[in-house]
Amino acid sequence: MSEHPSVSQLVSAKAIDARAADWLERRDSEEWTEEDDVAFLAWLAESHIHMVSYLRLKAAWSRADRLVVLRQPSPVPGGEAPRLFSVVVRIAAVFVVAALLTTDLRLATAPQPKTYATALGEHSRIALADGSSIELNTDTVITVSNTAIVRVVTLEKGEAFFEVKHDAKRPFVVMAAGHRITDVGTRFFVRRDPGRVEVGVTEGRVAFKALARTGALQLAAGKVVVATQNDVVVTTKSSTALTNELAWRTGMVVFNRTTLAEAAAELNRYNHERLVIADPAASRLLIGGKFRTNDVETFARVARDLLGVRVKDEAGEKFISR
Numbered sequence: 001m002s003e004h005p006s007v008s009q010l011v012s013a014k015a016i017d018a019r020a021a022d023w024l025e026r027r028d029s030e031e032w033t034e035e036d037d038v039a040f041l042a043w044l045a046e047s048h049i050h051m052v053s054y055l056r057l058k059a060a061w062s063r064a065d066r067l068v069v070l071r072q073p074s075p076v077p078g079g080e081a082p083r084l085f086s087v088v089v090r091i092a093a094v095f096v097v098a099a100l101l102t103t104d105l106r107l108a109t110a111p112q113p114k115t116y117a118t119a120l121g122e123h124s125r126i127a128l129a130d131g132s133s134i135e136l137n138t139d140t141v142i143t144v145s146n147t148a149i150v151r152v153v154t155l156e157k158g159e160a161f162f163e164v165k166h167d168a169k170r171p172f173v174v175m176a177a178g179h180r181i182t183d184v185g186t187r188f189f190v191r192r193d194p195g196r197v198e199v200g201v202t203e204g205r206v207a208f209k210a211l212a213r214t215g216a217l218q219l220a221a222g223k224v225v226v227a228t229q230n231d232v233v234v235t236t237k238s239s240t241a242l243t244n245e246l247a248w249r250t251g252m253v254v255f256n257r258t259t260l261a262e263a264a265a266e267l268n269r270y271n272h273e274r275l276v277i278a279d280p281a282a283s284r285l286l287i288g289g290k291f292r293t294n295d296v297e298t299f300a301r302v303a304r305d306l307l308g309v310r311v312k313d314e315a316g317e318k319f320i321s322r
Contacts, residue, residue, distance in 0.1 A: 044150070062254050113145040114144045116142050118138060121138055129146070130165055130170070143154060151172045152169075161188075174190055198229070204221065205219060210227050244256065259287075273317065276318065300320065
């Protein structure tokens, strides 16, 4: 195996360094806000590599600044005092850089982010050291990064429900497809599908910052936001509707005048046996009821008895048609 970094690794490293440079430059601007501070801390906590890149760049910039100072001509010509002062400054610069690089190395050996995952049809609950908890729905992957300044969870895929113990000194941030959700002492869920992120608040408030958009939306209990590449839509749902949407926490799914196509897609999230809606006419039929997430057989039987559809078993799939 080659010890040299791949092209993709080099590109990734350059992208991280470019982002670190951007943060370093922006932090010195007068436009820096508390929201920027939370975003910056979240970026640092996403990976120890981010921290190392930022501090290495900061150290390099500090060295460059000091070299400029050292190269400036002495205001007092001749004499031992200017030369002594120059030596002292050089020694001080060495200690500053050494301190920064020591911090760099300490962060490089900091605990790595922890990854948690569930398989298809599985459900898991994670208790965090800070008193918060996370429940993972089917086929979900998250990474958890906790530091002294910020707590960051990245939802790689799937769905999770968060019960957060609020700590104003250590923000709790969830990242999903570039969108950022910051806890303000609350219970909420985040679901990530291809091209779509949904956030719903059941208690308290969260601040939702959409990818590539300025400003954050403040979401109170009952608010649900759906973010796609081109749009961000906020709606209000009743407590009953939110409870139904979170029925997976008890191993159930609830449909209320749901199209057969949508119901099948939802159940397919939990099962290896797939439901296939074979024709457009059947896909538009509406169904309601409460079903176990792993009980495809009962769902197909109810659809057949109530909607008059045909169900055909074939190689691990159930084809439903008019």
